[in-house]
Amino acid sequence: MTKRKSAAKISEAAEEAPKSKDAILSAALQAFARYGYDGASMPQIAKLAQVAPPLIHYYFGTKDNLWRETIEHSLGKLRREAASIKIATRALAPLDQLRAILQAHAHFAAQWPDHFYMIIAEARSDGERFAWVQENYTGVLFEDVVTILREARDKGHIRDTNLHQLAILLIGGMLLYFTV
Numbered sequence: 001m002t003k004r005k006s007a008a009k010i011s012e013a014a015e016e017a018p019k020s021k022d023a024i025l026s027a028a029l030q031a032f033a034r035y036g037y038d039g040a041s042m043p044q045i046a047k048l049a050q051v052a053p054p055l056i057h058y059y060f061g062t063k064d065n066l067w068r069e070t071i072e073h074s075l076g077k078l079r080r081e082a083a084s085i086k087i088a089t090r091a092l093a094p095l096d097q098l099r100a101i102l103q104a105h106a107h108f109a110a111q112w113p114d115h116f117y118m119i120i121a122e123a124r125s126d127g128e129r130f131a132w133v134q135e136n137y138t139g140v141l142f143e144d145v146v147t148i149l150r151e152a153r154d155k156g157h158i159r160d161t162n163l164h165q166l167a168i169l170l171i172g173g174m175l176l177y178f179t180v
Contacts, residue, residue, distance in 0.1 A: 021059050023049040028070040033117035037067055037129060067129065074115040075137040078108045082141055094152035101145060102170060109178035116175050142167055 027048035031040035042063055046053040060066040081104050089097040109116055119138060122130040145167045152158045158166075 020049070020051055020055060024051060024056055024059060024066070025070055025073040028066050029074050029114050029118060032067060032070060033114040033121060036121035036125065037063075038125075042066075068132075070118070071133060071137065074112065074118065075133075078105070078115070079137055079140060081108070082144060086144060093157070094148050094155060095157050098145065098148045098152065098170075101148065102174060105141070105171060106174050106178065109175050113178055116178070142171065145171060 024045065027045045028040070030048055031045045034040075035044075040063075042056050043053050045066070046056055049056075056066060060069060082101060085100050085104055086097075089100045092100070119130075119133060122133055146163050149158065149163045149166055153160055153163065
């Protein structure tokens with residue numbers, strides 16, 4: 001093999017690497033959403049991603065690492081978008097802030113329902129993984145909504161009510177609509 005052909009193969013492999021990793025993450029999201037952590041298997045994910053199983057181990061090592069990177073891949077975008085919305089709407093009235101953040105959640109849920117199926121699968125187990133998701137993703141987003149609701153209540157824009165329950169109704173109802 002000539003140096004030119006060898007360099008071309010290396011370049012081709014380098015271009016395929018991100019595609020393979022994204023394919024694995026997409027397949028893992030689908031498998032974890034459908035079967036939960038315990039029901040999803042690495043060979044099953046490899047088959048869905050159309051890659052060799054050792055490639056999953058190469059990129060992610062363990063199933064737990066794959067699961068955590070899948071969560072970041074799926075919910076990291078929503079968390080970053082929510083943070084941007086929070087900054088961009090800080091000068092608006094609380095109900096306008098709430099509308100913007102809930103629209104982002106709704107748009108996200110409508111486009112990618114598997115993300116929330118995966119959370120629901122973990123919520124059923126109510127274990128360490130679900131606690132981690134809450135601490136790093138869903139809890140952060142939930143508290144942003146509660147903070148906005150608190151400000152709206154304090155300014156007299158909404159009635160005095162249990163803000164955590166109201167946030168659950170708002171977010172949960174919207175997510176349920178898009179995931180069912």
